[in-house]
Amino acid sequence: MSDRSKFPPVIDGKAQFDLDSGKYIKVWQGPQHPGVTGNMALELIISGDEVIDLTTHVGYLHRGFEKLMERRRYIQCFPIVCRICVPEPDTNEYLLAAAAEELAGIEIPEKAKWLRTLTLELSRLASFLMWIGGQSGAFGMGTVAQWAIAQRDFILDLFEELSGGRVYHMYIVPGGVRDDLPSGWDKHLEDVLVKTEKMLKEIEIVMFNNVIFKMRAQNLGIITPDMVDKFGIVGPNARAAGLARDLRKDEPYLIYDKLDFQVITRDFSDAYNRTYLRWQEMWQSIGLIRQIMAGMPAGNDYHYNLPNVLNWKIPHGETYVKAESTRGEYGFYMVSDGSGYPRRVYVRGPSYTHAMALLPHLAVNVNIADMAGLMVSLHTYPPEIER
Amino acid sequence: MQEILNKLIDRYAIEPIQENRHNQAFVTIEKNRLPDVLTWLRDYEDYTHLAFITAVDYPEIEKIQLTYMLHNYILHTDLGLRVLLDRTRPEMVSIHHLWKQVATYQRELREMFGIDFPGSPGLQENFALEGWKDIPPMRRDFDTKEYSEKTYFPRPGRQTHDPKEYMKEKLYPSAKEDK
Numbered sequence: 001m002s003d004r005s006k007f008p009p010v011i012d013g014k015a016q017f018d019l020d021s022g023k024y025i026k027v028w029q030g031p032q033h034p035g036v037t038g039n040m041a042l043e044l045i046i047s048g049d050e051v052i053d054l055t056t057h058v059g060y061l062h063r064g065f066e067k068l069m070e071r072r073r074y075i076q077c078f079p080i081v082c083r084i085c086v087p088e089p090d091t092n093e094y095l096l097a098a099a100a101e102e103l104a105g106i107e108i109p110e111k112a113k114w115l116r117t118l119t120l121e122l123s124r125l126a127s128f129l130m131w132i133g134g135q136s137g138a139f140g141m142g143t144v145a146q147w148a149i150a151q152r153d154f155i156l157d158l159f160e161e162l163s164g165g166r167v168y169h170m171y172i173v174p175g176g177v178r179d180d181l182p183s184g185w186d187k188h189l190e191d192v193l194v195k196t197e198k199m200l201k202e203i204e205i206v207m208f209n210n211v212i213f214k215m216r217a218q219n220l221g222i223i224t225p226d227m228v229d230k231f232g233i234v235g236p237n238a239r240a241a242g243l244a245r246d247l248r249k250d251e252p253y254l255i256y257d258k259l260d261f262q263v264i265t266r267d268f269s270d271a272y273n274r275t276y277l278r279w280q281e282m283w284q285s286i287g288l289i290r291q292i293m294a295g296m297p298a299g300n301d302y303h304y305n306l307p308n309v310l311n312w313k314i315p316h317g318e319t320y321v322k323a324e325s326t327r328g329e330y331g332f333y334m335v336s337d338g339s340g341y342p343r344r345v346y347v348r349g350p351s352y353t354h355a356m357a358l359l360p361h362l363a364v365n366v367n368i369a370d371m372a373g374l375m376v377s378l379h380t381y382p383p384e385i386e387r
Numbered sequence: 388m389q390e391i392l393n394k395l396i397d398r399y400a401i402e403p404i405q406e407n408r409h410n411q412a413f414v415t416i417e418k419n420r421l422p423d424v425l426t427w428l429r430d431y432e433d434y435t436h437l438a439f440i441t442a443v444d445y446p447e448i449e450k451i452q453l454t455y456m457l458h459n460y461i462l463h464t465d466l467g468l469r470v471l472l473d474r475t476r477p478e479m480v481s482i483h484h485l486w487k488q489v490a491t492y493q494r495e496l497r498e499m500f501g502i503d504f505p506g507s508p509g510l511q512e513n514f515a516l517e518g519w520k521d522i523p524p525m526r527r528d529f530d531t532k533e534y535s536e537k538t539y540f541p542r543p544g545r546q547t548h549d550p551k552e553y554m555k556e557k558l559y560p561s562a563k564e565d566k
Binding site for chain 1: 441513
């Protein structure tokens with residue numbers, strides 16, 4: 001251990017520093033940062049090149065989705081919710097639809113469930129590809145980032161063919177989905193999956209066997225199993241710590257109970273293992289997409305006929321629905337007062353706890369050069385913090 | 388699910404209960420008993436995961452409802468605890484000592500709904516809004532249109548026209564003069 005006599009004293013886990021002493025510097029990382037999708041500022045206090053204190057600031061992206069939804073009919077909320085999470089919009093669309101359907105007592109057709117699961121898995125893959133771009137870029141491997149982002153574009157092409165939208169699809173609507181699969185789409189999908197698999201193999205060689213990446217990412221930002229409940233950690237961050245918690249398995253929604261997959265866990269949650277676990281989940285996603293395509297029911301019954309959606313009143317009630325996103329438990333809490341407008345829609349994004357509570361805890365004593373890598377290894381998307 | 392609801396009724400005489408699904412229920416609790424119930428649920432009944440804290444505004448009955456959503460990872464059940472607060476001076480007991488992320492939730496609720504949580508760390512710091520002077524924006528009576536008209540100057544080109552008359556005027560400017 002190096003000489004730490006010049007570092008400030010730590011009382012109750014909090015470094016006691018006086019900025020006027022001139023010994024410590026305040027550095028702002030962000031709000032613009034290429035590794036994070038969205039804007040979030042980290043206020044770092046550094047001693048030498050080590051972070052001794054971190055505060056996360058949000059507010060650069062506040063678009064007031066929850067307030068906007070209070071003034072709109074249920075069907076008008078749809079084009080809004082997908083914008084809460086840019087790289088993975090389908091989870092939002094599905095959850096809003098699921099919450100409205102549960103309160104209205106609508107059972108959607110079987111084929112719609114398969115199509116919804118297909119888009120959820122496809123957007124999971126796209127989201128992970130975008131994330132691995134940020135993760136590798138933060139550790140100086142820009143090549144991987146370029147491969148991954150380019151590969152994500154092929155998936156966006158598939159979405160464009162399917163729904164007409166590249167980034168925001170608005171494909172999942174209350175009562176089912178908007179359209180059936182276009183003809184020839186399954187062949188395009190298989191082409192993209194094969195290309196993605198080839199790229200994932202290459203990523204393993206250049207990223208996980210890279211000694212620089214290993215040295216920097218191993219033992220960075222360790223999450224111990226006892227921290228998981230204390231901080232409300234979910235998703236891959238918790239699974240890397242050895243806790244097999246996956247909503248797709250624990251509380252199967254849509255058709256996940258008909259698919260064959262295992263929850264992937266690691267036994268030590270540091271930046272390296274979290275990255276590796278997400279890389280494994282990309283393979284899992286590809287496998288799930290193939291299973292869904294193989295089992296896709298025939299016919300074109302993919303939409304439940306709703307009443308006039310512009311005058312659609314949902315009975316009084318409240319519910320909380322959730323789904324496993326790339327970051328973990330994503331949920332919509334919806335309260336209906338019997339009118340045509342939602343009384344309240346609350347969006348529970350997993351990044352909230354990861355960025356606001358966990359990151360300041362993990363950042364202490366981290367080298368400032370590794371801060372970006374640590375932040376991206378928690379996979380935070382700021383828009384879901386300030387909905 | 389029924390087991391924990393029976394225990395809650397026996398122990399804390401709680402009602403009413405709204406059961407949504409086989410694995411989800413909402414119960415209403417008196418304000419001052421909440422920390423006690425939460426601690427018991429967390430430490431003895433495995434409701435270790437706090438999914439979120441949020442508020443719902445009911446101006447017609449002069450109440451603000453706080454919802455605390457707990458999750459049990461062993462039984463995979465959700466339990467929502469609701470607390471009704473007086474809307475004129477909403478104040479709630481802080482539970483920041485139970486989970487680490489709670490302080491941020493309470494900071495956000497203070498800013499967006501104007502609910503006070505005495506003793507919560509960093510409560511007065513801004514969450515998403517900076518220098519906000521108006522009433523808390525997530526309250527139902529906050530008028531977004533009035534606020535934007537008051538705050539932002541009107542830009543030209545935003546007036547609305549009757550499409551029929553407007554197009555007629557654009558396409559046949561002489562038609563009006565002929566009359």
